[in-house]
Amino acid sequence: MTMTPPAPLLRVEGLTHYYGSRLGCGDVSFDLYPGEVLGIVGESGSGKSTLLSCLSARQEPGGGRVLYQSRHDGEIDLYSVSEPRRRLLMRTEWGIVHQNPRDGLRMTVSAGANIGERLMAVGARHYGEIRDQAIDWLGRVEISDDRTDDLPRTFSGGMQQRLQIARNLVTQPRLVFMDEPTGGLDVSVQARLLDLLRGLVSSLGLSVIIVTHDLAVARLLAHRLMVMKEGRVVESGLTDQVLDDPHHPYTQLLVSSVLQV
Amino acid sequence: MTDTGYNYAYLDEQTKRMIRRAILKAVAIPGYQVPFAGREMPLPYGWGTGGIQVTAAIIGQDDTLKVIDQGADDTTNAVSIRRFFARTAAVKTTEKTVEATVIQTRHRIPETALTENQIMVYQVPIPEPLRWMEPRETETRKMHALQEYGVMHVKLYEDIARFGHIATTYDYPVMVNDRYLMAPSPIPKFDNPKLNNSPALQLFGAGREKRIYAVPPYTPVKSLDFTDHPFEVQRWDDCCALCGATDSFLDEVITDDKGGRMYVCSDSDYCGDRRAAGHVGPQGVDADAYQRATAAE
Amino acid sequence: MTSQTNAPLPAVAVRNLEKTFVLHTQGGARLPVFAGLTLDVFPGECVALHGPSGAGKSTLLRSLYANYKPGSGQVLVRHDGGTVDMVSATPHQILAVRRHTMGYVSQFLRVIPRVSTLDIVAEPLITLGTAPEEARDRARALLTRLRIAERLWSLAPATFSGGEQQRVNIARGFSVPYPVLLLDEPTASLDAANRATVLELITEAKQRGAAVIGIFHDADARAAVADRLFDVLPVPSQAA
Numbered sequence: 001m002t003m004t005p006p007a008p009l010l011r012v013e014g015l016t017h018y019y020g021s022r023l024g025c026g027d028v029s030f031d032l033y034p035g036e037v038l039g040i041v042g043e044s045g046s047g048k049s050t051l052l053s054c055l056s057a058r059q060e061p062g063g064g065r066v067l068y069q070s071r072h073d074g075e076i077d078l079y080s081v082s083e084p085r086r087r088l089l090m091r092t093e094w095g096i097v098h099q100n101p102r103d104g105l106r107m108t109v110s111a112g113a114n115i116g117e118r119l120m121a122v123g124a125r126h127y128g129e130i131r132d133q134a135i136d137w138l139g140r141v142e143i144s145d146d147r148t149d150d151l152p153r154t155f156s157g158g159m160q161q162r163l164q165i166a167r168n169l170v171t172q173p174r175l176v177f178m179d180e181p182t183g184g185l186d187v188s189v190q191a192r193l194l195d196l197l198r199g200l201v202s203s204l205g206l207s208v209i210i211v212t213h214d215l216a217v218a219r220l221l222a223h224r225l226m227v228m229k230e231g232r233v234v235e236s237g238l239t240d241q242v243l244d245d246p247h248h249p250y251t252q253l254l255v256s257s258v259l260q261v
Numbered sequence: 262m263t264d265t266g267y268n269y270a271y272l273d274e275q276t277k278r279m280i281r282r283a284i285l286k287a288v289a290i291p292g293y294q295v296p297f298a299g300r301e302m303p304l305p306y307g308w309g310t311g312g313i314q315v316t317a318a319i320i321g322q323d324d325t326l327k328v329i330d331q332g333a334d335d336t337t338n339a340v341s342i343r344r345f346f347a348r349t350a351a352v353k354t355t356e357k358t359v360e361a362t363v364i365q366t367r368h369r370i371p372e373t374a375l376t377e378n379q380i381m382v383y384q385v386p387i388p389e390p391l392r393w394m395e396p397r398e399t400e401t402r403k404m405h406a407l408q409e410y411g412v413m414h415v416k417l418y419e420d421i422a423r424f425g426h427i428a429t430t431y432d433y434p435v436m437v438n439d440r441y442l443m444a445p446s447p448i449p450k451f452d453n454p455k456l457n458n459s460p461a462l463q464l465f466g467a468g469r470e471k472r473i474y475a476v477p478p479y480t481p482v483k484s485l486d487f488t489d490h491p492f493e494v495q496r497w498d499d500c501c502a503l504c505g506a507t508d509s510f511l512d513e514v515i516t517d518d519k520g521g522r523m524y525v526c527s528d529s530d531y532c533g534d535r536r537a538a539g540h541v542g543p544q545g546v547d548a549d550a551y552q553r554a555t556a557a558e
Numbered sequence: 559m560t561s562q563t564n565a566p567l568p569a570v571a572v573r574n575l576e577k578t579f580v581l582h583t584q585g586g587a588r589l590p591v592f593a594g595l596t597l598d599v600f601p602g603e604c605v606a607l608h609g610p611s612g613a614g615k616s617t618l619l620r621s622l623y624a625n626y627k628p629g630s631g632q633v634l635v636r637h638d639g640g641t642v643d644m645v646s647a648t649p650h651q652i653l654a655v656r657r658h659t660m661g662y663v664s665q666f667l668r669v670i671p672r673v674s675t676l677d678i679v680a681e682p683l684i685t686l687g688t689a690p691e692e693a694r695d696r697a698r699a700l701l702t703r704l705r706i707a708e709r710l711w712s713l714a715p716a717t718f719s720g721g722e723q724q725r726v727n728i729a730r731g732f733s734v735p736y737p738v739l740l741l742d743e744p745t746a747s748l749d750a751a752n753r754a755t756v757l758e759l760i761t762e763a764k765q766r767g768a769a770v771i772g773i774f775h776d777a778d779a780r781a782a783v784a785d786r787l788f789d790v791l792p793v794p795s796q797a798a
Contacts, residue, residue, distance in 0.1 A: 033650055084407045091411075106394070106415070112422055113415045120418065121411030127421050127487040149422050191671040198670070202685075220670065224649050238624065238649045245626040249582030256583050 007069055009034050009175060009207050010055075015064035017054055023231035024050035028064070030226065030236065034174070037201060037208040039222030039239065041215060041254070047231035048211045049179065055209060056096055056177040057086045071174065091121050095168030099180040101160035104167070105152045111138060111163055112148040118171045137166040141196060158189035162196065169200065178210040182217055194220050215258055219243055227251045270317040270350040276300055280318035280473070284464060287475035292441030293405070294388050299471035309342060310468025312365045312384035319380060319464070320346060320363055325353045327361035332369040332510065332527030358530050368431075370452040372509045372531040375461035377478060383446040385467040388474065390434045390444040410442045413485060421490055430495065436483045437476055445482075451494045451510045456482040499524040504535035505542035567636060568598035569738050569769035570622065575631035575645075577614070577621055590793045591617045595631070597788055601737065604760065604770035606784035613792045615773045619740050622771065623662045624652045635659060635738060657685060660738040663731030665746055667715060667723040675701065675718075676711040679729045686734060693733070700729040703755055721747055732759050739763055741772035745779045757782050 008031035017024040025047040032038055040048045053059035055066060057078055066078040071093055078086065090096070098104040105114050115134040116124070124130050135145045141162035143155075152160050161181060168176060181197065182190040198221060201208055212218055218225055219239055226236040227248065235248040246252045268274065276298075283297035302310040320326065326346050330339040334356035342365060343354045355361050358373040365382040375381065391401040394412045404410065413434050420428040433450035437443045445456055446465060456463065456476060463476040476482060486492040500507045502523040509531055511524040523544055526532035536545065575595040581587045591614035599605050607615040620626040622633050624644040633644040637659040642651050656662070661682075670678070676697050683693035701711060704725040710718065715726050728744055741760070745753045753776070760783045764770060774780035780787075 036650075087407060087409065091409075109394075109415055109419050110422055113418050116418055117412060117415050120414040121409065123411070125414070125486075125488050127418065128489050130418065130487075131422070195670065195672040223653060237627070238652055240625050241627055244620070245579075247580070247627065252582045 006034055008032060009036075009069050010209075011065075011067040011075075012055065013065045013067070015051065015054055015061050015066065017050055017059065017061040017063075019050075023047070025054065025061075025228070026231045028226075028233055030233075032175075032207055032209065034207055035205045036224065037206075037210065037222045039218035039225045040209065040211045040228060041213060041218050041225055042228035043213060043254075046228040048213075048228055050231070051228070052177055052179055052209065052211050056094065057090060058096075068175070091118060092171055093174050095171075095173040095176040097161075097164055097168055097176060097178040097181050099183045101152065101157070101164045104164040105160060107151065107153050109151070110149045111143065111152060111155070114152060114163060114167050115170050118167060122171060133170060137170050138163075140169075140200070141166045142192075156189075158185055158193060161185065161193055165197070165200070169204070169206075172204070173206070175207045175209070178208060178212075180212055180214075181210065182212070182214065190217075197221060215243060215255065227254065267349050270320055270346065271303075272300065272314065272317045277318040280314055283473045284315065284318065284475065287464070287473050288462070288477050290441070291477055291480050292437030292443040292474060294467075294472040294474045297471055297473050299468050302468065303345075304341070306469040307386060308338060309365070309367060309384040311466030311470075311473075312367070312382050312468075313342060313345070313466075314468065315382045315464050315466035315473060316342075316346065316363060316365050317350075319382075320350055320352055322350070322352065324362045325355050325360055327355050327358065327364045327530075329364065329366040329369050329371070329528075331367065332512070333529040335529065338367065356530050357534075358528075366448075368447055368449075369510070369527060370448055370455045372506075372526070372528045373534075375455075375459055377460040379461040381459075381461050381463040383448075383463065383465040385444065385446045385465045385472070386469070387432075388444055388465065388467040388470050388472040390432075390442050405441060408440070410436075413442055414487070417485060417487065417490075421487070427486065427490055427492075433492075434485050436485065438480050439483075442485075443474065443476075443482075449495065449510055450484065450492075453482070453484045453492070454494065458482075497524060500542060501526045501532060501535075502542045503545040504532045504540045505545070506532065506535055506540070567600075568634075569601045569636050570597075570599045570771065571632075571634040572597040572622070573632040573634065575618075575621065575628050575633065577617055577626065577628045592790065592793055595790075599738075599769045599771055601767045601769050602764050603785045604764055604772060604783050606780045606787050607771065607773050607790050608780075608787040609790035610792065613790045615790050616742055618790055619662075619742050619771065619773060623656070623660060623740055625662075657682070659736060660740065661731050661734060661736035662740045662742075663728055663744050664742045665724055665727075665744075667727040667730075670714070671716065672714055674712050675706065675715050675726055678715065678726060679733055682730060682734045696733055697729065700732060701726075703759075704729050705752060705755070721749070721752075724748065725752060728756055728759070732763070735763075735766060735768070737768055739768050739770045739772075741770065741774075743773050743775055745774065745776050753779060 010032040012028060012030050015028040016026050028051055040051060042048050054061040060079055067075050068078055069075050112131060112134040115137050116130040119130050119133060135148055138145055138148060143159055143162060152163055182193055210221055222239045225239045225242040226233045229250045235242060235251045242251060243255055246255050280297055283295045287295045302313055304310060328339040328342045330336040346352050347354050358371040362378060363380050367384045389401055391404055393416060395401050417427050431449045432444055432447045433453055435443050435445050435453060445453060458479050460478050462478055465474045484492040497511050501509060501511060503525050506526055509526045509528060512527045514523050514525055516523055573596055576593040577591045579589040607618060609615055617626060621628045628645050631645060634641050635644055635655055637655045642655050644652060676694055679697035679700060680693040683696060684690055706722060706725055715723050745756050757779060760770060
């Protein structure tokens with residue numbers, strides 16, 4: 001096993017976005033390496049979601065650059081390549097798991113079609129093979145194959161979230177963005193989802209950027225953390241460093257505010 | 262009995278020019294939906310306002326118009342639209358496919374092969390084939406621009422998952438000239454192959470949605486499918502009960518309250534021609550016997 | 559694995575290490591823990607951190623592992639044929655050192671829901687690229703030596719007793735032959751038989767050339783494995 005660090009998968013330089021005169025996120029820079037999970041924590045309104053939108057090609061930032069090491073074309077500057085290229089990236093090499101499954105699923109088509117869509121979007125035209133892959137992925141996210149033809153609205157919240165994950169992973173993305181993936185789920189359902197995510201991330205070698213306000217989720221999944229407050233990164237580092245030895249006053253407040261069970 | 266109170270073919274000349282410009286653009290970009298400033302017409306949306314505006318913009322004094330509704334020339338809508346143009350444009354009208362130079366249609370393409378001297382005008386209720394999957398117009402336009410059509414196969418996938426085969430039987434989506442995804446209007450998929458490489462110019466008008474699109478002559482039009490579920494047209498075990506045709510689109514007609522039924526050609530002109538030429542189906546009478554019977558009344 | 563048994567260089571070299579906690583939630587109170595701390599630990603030796611409770615032994619151990627961030631100074635670790643300073647290293651480098659070079663065993667197991675005991679112990683090896691079955695064989699051997707009943711191996715250790723969880727954690731810590739081992743009270747609250755096993759494991763680690771730095775509350779255990787003591791003395795408190 002080589003120990004020379006590979007090139008970063010994502011390089012973010014001075015990312016800044018204003019909504020009018022109000023700062024969404026300011027001067028955010030970091031590198032993300034293959035197989036690395038980066039957590040972005042902070043309270044509501046801290047700029048986490050703005051940052052995630054800017055990173056995931058959904059919101060063009062006012063300033064700064066997002067450089068992505070693509071599979072075939074070397075490093076590309078996300079907001080200077082053409083929109084078709086960007087959208088293709090989102091269907092193939094990237095995935096987005098939304099907090100609300102309704103934002104990430106087609107609620108009017110079956111679970112199998114939800115997974116198959118990304119395959120069809122990149123040109124798969126063999127029904128049998130699409131279906132086999134859909135069923136395989138349902139199994140990997142612990143959904144029984146007799147639910148393949150059911151609509152997602154007949155699924156529980158946890159199942160919908162797992163379906164959303166399968167739909168994203170079927171095209172073998174390298175980078176997945178997650179926005180509060182366990183938000184709104186019961187604690188027991190959360191635990192199952194987290195465990196599943198943890199397994200998938202390590203077995204597939206995914207790079208993940210996960211936004212969460214739940215520090216326990218961050219500790220379980222993330223290798224590194226960035227703590228955001230009022231649009232800026234106030235502290236960053238290894239997850240256990242940030243949580244066990246927080247330096248910034250806001251991080252200390254955040255960590256000390258967690259209720260102990 | 263031409264009405265004198267209207268401009269030729271009802272629409273004013275500026276409007277017709279505007280529509281012709283839209284048609285020219287549509288012909289230049291096969292399958293692309295061109296927005297146009299659709300006018301209020303003296304009939305309700307859904308009755309063919311888009312088709313009528315296209316016909317009004319292209320019809321000339323030496324044209325012969327045929328109008329089809331559900332394959333037949335003698336249904337209310339077909340009769341009304343034919344009469345509309347007879348009164349406002351004084352054109353000749355016909356029920357014969359071979360005599361027509363402009364054919365406005367709802368639901369069917371004639372069984373008789375079209376020629377380079379003919380123009381088909383389709384009445385279209387919903388021009389956007391992606392609307393079923395994507396409600397946002399901004400997004401569907403982008404999907405067309407970027408040729409992101411994978412989602413259209415999701416609909417076909419759902420058919421196979423539910424019914425074991427592609428159950429979409431009309432308005433079956435097609436790719437035009439390997440570029441634009443197009444709704445062929447609510448024609449049965451039986452007629453889809455007739456769109457492909459047709460010698461006739463084919464124009465599509467959507468009145469409510471105010472869109473015009475076109476398939477120029479000899480343009481490839483391919484119906485979407487899966488490699489393991491190839492596109493197929495409907496087939497019937499029966500032949501036409503009147504003319505015995507086995508190659509035409511058949512309508513099921515209920516004949517009594519006891520479940521009696523027969524299948525007849527949906528294209529009334531095609532069926533009539535065949536009977537006139539001596540073809541007789543299992544429940545049909547030959548043309549001579551028909552003549553004698555009607556003469557005796 | 560790089561050859562290092564006869565190398566004269568220390569496996570871990572601590573230089574002028576300083577750590578002060580600043581508690582912003584408590585009016586910015588400053589708690590200095592240590593300053594100017596220097597220590598060399600060589601392959602094959604075990605250094606016991608020694609000092610009264612609250613002197614900062616655990617803080618030092620965590621600082622060596624880069625779990626805590628020292629204010630200044632260096633923690634130089636020999637890693638992959640070079641040297642990494644754990645104080646200034648990038649997160650990426652620190653994780654590489656933790657994966658390959660430096661193991662840390664605390665008294666407390668961080669339980670992950672639904673992951674079996676066997677997989678918890680095998681995971682560090684699998685992460686390094688060992689075939690899963692081979693890693694599980696190693697895990698089985700360690701769990702057997704530490705007397706964890708076989709019927710528990712397939713269960714997540716959330717419901718285990720404190721002693722059982724501690725032994726699972728020790729098995730995990732010893733699964734990879736790390737060149738550097740940090741041990742925080744590894745024998746605390748273990749019975750005599752298990753304490754003996756842990757001391758055996760430490761001795762074996764030293765014999766294969768590991769540099770061991772540990773906190774041993776138990777004097778007998780300390781005497782059994784430690785080659786020398788390193789005094790960690792409390793820094794006189796300063797006004798905030």
